[in-house]
Amino acid sequence: xxxxxWPPMGASRRLRLALSLSRTTMSLAYxxxxxxxPGASPEEVGLRFVALHYGRELAEExxxxxxxxxx
Numbered sequence: 805x806x807x808x809x810w811p812p813m814g815a816s817r818r819l820r821l822a823l824s825l826s827r828t829t830m831s832l833a834y835x836x837x838x839x840x841x842p843g844a845s846p847e848e849v850g851l852r853f854v855a856l857h858y859g860r861e862l863a864e865e866x867x868x869x870x871x872x873x874x875x
Contacts, residue, residue: 833857 855863
């Protein structure tokens with residue numbers, strides 16, 4: 805296995821790096837879903853993302869909350 809060696813860094817820098825990697829990973833996953841769902845609205849892609857990563861139940865709760873906010 806390949807082992808990466810990171811230079812010494814403080815806790816705040818490690819946290820920023822971890823958050824950046826998480827944002828990038830989530831963005832790539834969302835973009836992949838959007839490409840696989842041509843014509844889907846950003847809201848629908850977001851709900852699919854939630855369903856895949858956090859479960860259908862939460863996605864349905866988010867969907868219901870979004871409907872309730874609409875005039």
